[in-house]
Amino acid sequence: MTSSSMAPMPLMPHQQKSRTQTKLGxxxxxxxxxFDDPMTKDNHLLSPQMAGAQGFYFYDMKNAYSAWFSYTLIFNSTKHKGTINIMGADLMDEETRDFSVFGGTGDFFMTRGIVTIRTDITQGAYYF
Amino acid sequence: MTSSSMAPMPLMPHQQKSRTQTKLGxxxxxxxxxFDDPMTKDNHLLSPQMAGAQGFYFYDMKNAYSAWFSYTLIFNSTKHKGTINIMGADLMDEETRDFSVFGGTGDFFMTRGIVTIRTDITQGAYYF
Amino acid sequence: MTSSSMAPMPLMPHQQKSRTQTKLGxxxxxxxxxFDDPMTKDNHLLSPQMAGAQGFYFYDMKNAYSAWFSYTLIFNSTKHKGTINIMGADLMDEETRDFSVFGGTGDFFMTRGIVTIRTDITQGAYYF
Structure with missing residues (x-):
C-alpha cells in the first residue's frame, strides 16, 4: 500500500476532545x-463503511496547526477481515502527508508501507 | 513470535486511570x-515475573467496549535482556485479538510479528 | 540507523505537561x-536545527522514573526531507536506551532500525 484511496472523513460526532489543550499558543x-471513525471509498458520509479507523491524535505545535496520529484500520466484512496499524506526523500545512504502515493482522498480516492522506475540508472547531 | 504464551494479568494496582473518560456513551x-504490569508464564499473580509490560491503552468506541494498546515488553533477567514493542486495536468482543510486533531491542533486535491475546477474566471497574 | 548522533535537547519551553500525573508514587x-523539540547535531541549544522531534511521552512506573516515548523526527531542509517514526520504552536508569525505528517517509522511506539515546543533563521539574 503506497497510497490510500480511502478518504478520512471530517471530524465526526464519534470523535470527542478527550483532553483539553494547554495554554501554549x-x-x-x-x-x-x-476517535472511532467510519472509512468509505468515496468522500460521501452516507456511503457504505469499508473499515473503521480507531486511534488517537494530538496537536503538537505552538506556532501552527500540526498533529500526530496513531490508529488502526479495522476491516470486518466478507471482503476483508483484519487490521492495519498506522502512525505518523500530520504536517497539516502540506498538500499531502505520509504516515507509516508498520504492521497488520488477518488479511493484512505483516503489512508495511505508507498511507498518504489529503484534507478534503476543514470545519471550524465551533462545529463540535 | 506468532503467539504469546504469556498471559496479560488482570488490571492491577500498578494501573491507574490517568485521564477521565468522556461523556460519549x-x-x-x-x-x-x-500501565506497568508484571508478565508471567502462567496465569498466577504470584508466579515469577518474566517481563514487564509498560505502555498505555484507551477505550475508543461509543457503542461497545473496544480499546487500543501500545506498549513495550521489557525483559531484564539473566535469560533475556531487551525490549519488544507492540501496538494494535483490542477488539474486546473477539475471543482472541492480534497486535503488531513492530520492533525490538537487545536480545529481540528488530523483532517483528504478531502477539495474540486472550482475556482470562474481566473484573468490574468498581474494583479499582 | 543503529545509533543517533543527534542529542535530544533538555526539556524546553516548547514542551508542556499536558496531563497531570496520578497520585501513584x-x-x-x-x-x-x-513535545515539539528542535534536534541539533551537537548539544548546543543555539546550533542550527537539523530536524524537529514531535510526539509524546509519559511516565509509567510507580517506584522509579521510567517513561515511554513515541514520536516522529521531521526533516524539512535542502539536505533531508521526510520523517522517521520512533517508539519505545525509556528505561531512565540505564546509561543508554534503545527505541525502535519502525518506519519513515520521503528520504527515509521505510526506514527501520534502532535509535540510541543518552541523557546529557537532568534539570529539576521546578524549572518548568
Missing part, C-alpha cells in the same frame, strides 16, 4: 482526541 | 490508562 | 507530555 497544543 | 470512550 | 506516574 493558539493551535490547540496538547489537545488529544480519541 | 457508556463504554468509557476516551479513558486513557497508563 | 512519587515518580509522575501517568503524566503525559506532548
Amino acid at each position: 493558539n493551535f490547540n497544543h496538547g489537545m488529544l482526541v480519541v | 457508556n463504554f468509557n470512550h476516551g479513558m486513557l490508562v497508563v | 512519587n515518580f509522575n506516574h501517568g503524566m503525559l507530555v506532548v
Whole structure:
C-alpha cells in the first residue's frame, strides 16, 4: 500500500476532545482526541463503511496547526477481515502527508508501507 | 513470535486511570490508562515475573467496549535482556485479538510479528 | 540507523505537561507530555536545527522514573526531507536506551532500525 484511496472523513460526532489543550499558543497544543471513525471509498458520509479507523491524535505545535496520529484500520466484512496499524506526523500545512504502515493482522498480516492522506475540508472547531 | 504464551494479568494496582473518560456513551470512550504490569508464564499473580509490560491503552468506541494498546515488553533477567514493542486495536468482543510486533531491542533486535491475546477474566471497574 | 548522533535537547519551553500525573508514587506516574523539540547535531541549544522531534511521552512506573516515548523526527531542509517514526520504552536508569525505528517517509522511506539515546543533563521539574 503506497497510497490510500480511502478518504478520512471530517471530524465526526464519534470523535470527542478527550483532553483539553494547554495554554501554549493558539493551535490547540496538547489537545488529544480519541476517535472511532467510519472509512468509505468515496468522500460521501452516507456511503457504505469499508473499515473503521480507531486511534488517537494530538496537536503538537505552538506556532501552527500540526498533529500526530496513531490508529488502526479495522476491516470486518466478507471482503476483508483484519487490521492495519498506522502512525505518523500530520504536517497539516502540506498538500499531502505520509504516515507509516508498520504492521497488520488477518488479511493484512505483516503489512508495511505508507498511507498518504489529503484534507478534503476543514470545519471550524465551533462545529463540535 | 506468532503467539504469546504469556498471559496479560488482570488490571492491577500498578494501573491507574490517568485521564477521565468522556461523556460519549457508556463504554468509557476516551479513558486513557497508563500501565506497568508484571508478565508471567502462567496465569498466577504470584508466579515469577518474566517481563514487564509498560505502555498505555484507551477505550475508543461509543457503542461497545473496544480499546487500543501500545506498549513495550521489557525483559531484564539473566535469560533475556531487551525490549519488544507492540501496538494494535483490542477488539474486546473477539475471543482472541492480534497486535503488531513492530520492533525490538537487545536480545529481540528488530523483532517483528504478531502477539495474540486472550482475556482470562474481566473484573468490574468498581474494583479499582 | 543503529545509533543517533543527534542529542535530544533538555526539556524546553516548547514542551508542556499536558496531563497531570496520578497520585501513584512519587515518580509522575501517568503524566503525559506532548513535545515539539528542535534536534541539533551537537548539544548546543543555539546550533542550527537539523530536524524537529514531535510526539509524546509519559511516565509509567510507580517506584522509579521510567517513561515511554513515541514520536516522529521531521526533516524539512535542502539536505533531508521526510520523517522517521520512533517508539519505545525509556528505561531512565540505564546509561543508554534503545527505541525502535519502525518506519519513515520521503528520504527515509521505510526506514527501520534502532535509535540510541543518552541523557546529557537532568534539570529539576521546578524549572518548568
